Amino acid sequence: MSKALKIIFAGTPDFAAQHLAALINSHHEVVAVYCPPDKRAGRGKKLTACATKELALAHDIVVEQPVNFKDAGDQEKLANYNADIMVVVAYGLLLPMVILEAPRLGCVNVHGSILPKWRGAAPIQRSLEAGDKETGVTIMQMDKGLDTGDMIAKATCEITQQDTSATLYDKLARIGPIALLSTLDLMAENKHNAEPQDNNLANYAAKLDKDEAELDWQLSAAELHRKIRAYMPWPVAQFTFTDEKNTEHRIRVWQASFTDDAHGYLPGTIISANKNGVTVATASGSLCLASLQLPGKKPMPARDILNGKALWFAEHSNINNLTANNLSEQ
Known part of the structure; x- marks a missing residue:
């Protein structure tokens, strides 16, 4: 067994909490957990703690919640923990050099892609949207750049046609903690290697925007299918429907399938609507919408909505x- 490290952990969502849980159950010591200040959520707008804070408090671990690290007092407090290393997983704050250099072994990040591809805020969604065949996690020594640090370890997994962002999160949440613990054991014994990234191979995974969720039928069915899976569970792919009273309805798409058939219809034309779903023509191939959500309703099978x-x-x-009729005369 390697030497036990004193660890500061920084992270926010459940994905981060699963890595924290692995550290808590290891022989290493988590001396403090950092997460953003509580946010108001829900109908009552009550202050709500993130998943990592709840887990830390359940194990009597000190929780720190600075707004940022610009304040000298926050910087000094972190340094006073005398940690060997800081582990960062989906924290949401950029760390200044004074923080990156405070622990003896610096800071490492568990990033949800196979770097240098998909640096940035939404690597899981962007890899799905792009049609990548595999993804994974990279354990990286953090530097002042955005996901530009030297790579210490990688773990990969397949992306299937059934995967959504939610299922990929689950996959990475299983392989990430294993890779993290292995990396920490190597670092504790100074047996790790760090490989510089090739910036020429880097892609930027921009944060998702709600406007991107609007389906454009001028795209191919395969592209639309990837978007639907990538935007699950947020912001959820959708289209705007105008009824006979000229009222607009935003309809979310929760499940779909596609074919590459040659159909002869203009993009956006409904080819069929039956127990199998609503099949829509795209620029290339057709998309069958199997589960939809009308405004103010729960997601339902398309056959029930019909x-x-x-x-x-x-x-x-x-x-x-x-009111439109887009049957092509071709």
Whole structure:
């Protein structure tokens, strides 16, 4: 067994909490947990603690919640923990050099991609959206750049046609802690190697925006299918439908499948609407919408929605406009 390290952990969501749990159950010592200040959430707008804070408090670990690390007092407090290393997982704050250099072994980050590809805030979603065949985690020595530090270890997993961002999070949350513990054991014995990243191979994984969730039928069915999976569970892919009263409805798409068939319809035309779902023509191939969510309702199988809204999804009409008829004469 390697030497036990004194660790400061910094992270926010459940993905980070699962890494924290692995550290707590290891022979290493977590001396403090850093997370952002509590936020108001829910209908009552009550202050809500993040997953890492709740886990830390349940194990009587000190929790620190600075707004940022610009204050000299916050910097000094972190340094006074005399930690060997700081582990950062989905923390959400950029760390200044004074923090990166405070622990004896510096700071390491568990990043949700195979670096140098997909640096940035949304690597899991962007890898899915791009059609990558695999993804993974990279354990990286942090520097002042955005996910630019030297790579210490990697763990990979396959991306299947059924994967969504949610299922990929689960996959990475399983392999990430294992890679992290292995890396820490190597670092404790100074047996690790750090490989510089090739900046020429880097891609930027920009943060998701709600506007991106609007489906564009001018794209191919394969592209739209990837977007639907990538935007699950947030912001959820959707399209705007205009009914006979000229009222707009934003309809979310929770499940779909696609084919590369040659259909002869204009993009956006409803090819069929039946028990299998609502099949829509795209620029290349067709997309079958199997589970939809109407405004103010829960997600439902498309076949159930058709029982009451069949007129909305009439064959050969435009998916965005009840009054249009987009049957191609080609």
